[in-house]
Amino acid sequence: MRRRFLPLLVVVVAAGLLAGGAAAAWALSRSGPGAAKAKTLAVGSQPTASVQGHKVTVTWTATSFTTGGAAPGYVIRRYNVATGVGVGATNGCSGTLTVLTCTETGVVSGSWQYTVTPAAGTNWRGPESPKSAVVVV
């Protein structure tokens, strides 16, 4: 009787070996360390400003990140010399600019100075530049 079941035993044992072999085919799961470093914006360069009527043209040189590479954008501010209060430049110089010059139109009469702040993305801002020479509108 037991001889009749010998082939069955062989099949079962072979299945067990195959199951073991299948498990051995799956190898490894491993972890490892790494790092990601972000850049830092450098200080903006002092701009120059020139007046023509109520238009002021502001020009500046490119700012790099501290580890190299040009800043992707710039934000311009205008300061009232009399009060020291600064506001974001408007009409032609508003928002984040990707160029190195802009002309603000409709500037009200007064004495003004401009600054340039490097920018990246929505929120990254570098140190503000020194103020430009005073322009009188």
Added chain:
Amino acid sequence: MKLRPPAFVALLVAAGALFGTAAALGALGASHRRSAAGFKLSGHVTGLYPGQRKRLVIVVRNRGSQALRVRAVTTRVRDASGACKARNLRIAAFRGALRVAGHRSRRIVVRASMRADSPTACQGAVFRLAFHGRATQG
């Protein structure tokens, strides 16, 4: 005592199942022992800023003698600081079948990018990364 045929078959199947399980567990144990010297993942990326995509090169070093196939690599990013959270950095996962010969290294390149609205506190931040890889014998 003589066993009736159905009982004998059941006994054989049970023995086979036990044997198979033992063999599988033994093989898994061997696999885990191999994993101690299996493969190593490392990599870093620099120059990140908002809205920019960078290539993150992950080096897979097979420390064993048998070839491997890397099937997946995922990256967990840790907070750089209290003000610069991990969610500001996105790193793509790798899926594939990269073969790495025994005692050799291969490189995997995935995309890393900072969110455009990441806070200015993320300037100069260093994010620690933890790679997790899965490979089969290949």
